[in-house]
């Protein structure tokens with residue numbers, strides 16, 4: 001199932017600052033971190049998401065945000081990775097969930113997408129619809145499953 005997110009006012013995230021709670025920082029990865037990020041995503045969330053994060057890392061500017069505390073990676077979120085205008089994947093480490101990091105990462109991407117000129121974002125293949133409804137007022141797109149992902153090659 002895909003979900004549509006408005007990127008124009010009065011979107012709830014319009015004035016949100018892309019920073020994380022509890023000492024975590026939400027930022028873009030720099031070049032020397034790309035390998036470590038793709039590896040972490042693969043180990044934590046599987047090969048498909050690692051493939052998508054590699055696409056986001058190949059975009060200029062990179063279309064992936066990460067949450068870190070000191071030198072520890074806590075989460076990531078991408079857009080323009082699965083396809084243009086699509087948000088996702090997003091993942092937060094098990095131990096770091098429920099503290100607002102996922103919301104901060106999603107908002108950082110949505111602000112970035114709005115700055116890039118998109119009017120809407122589409123959260124693709126959503127596995128946690130309540131999260132997207134809650135943070136970004138996302139609405140379900142009818143007949144969108146399996147949508148773009150039909151017959152996806154298994155990594």
Ligand SMILES: CC(C)(COP(=O)(O)OP(=O)(O)OC[C@H]1O[C@@H](n2cnc3c(N)ncnc32)[C@H](O)[C@@H]1OP(=O)(O)O)[C@@H](O)C(=O)NCCC(=O)NCCS
Pocket residue numbers: 088089090091092093096097098099100101102103104125126127128129130131134135
């Ligand atoms: C979904 C995910 C990214 C959320 O990250 P998180 O850091 O735990 O989320 P936050 O703490 O920022 O939560 C923000 C809000 O969404 C709600 N929320 C978070 N995950 C939720 C879920 N799975 N279902 C329903 N509500 C959820 C929280 O309760 C919170 O609500 P509040 O504002 O009332 O407190 C994280 O659970 C995750 O990595 N899951 C596994 C990967 C995944 O499913 N990714 C999404 C694929 S579409």
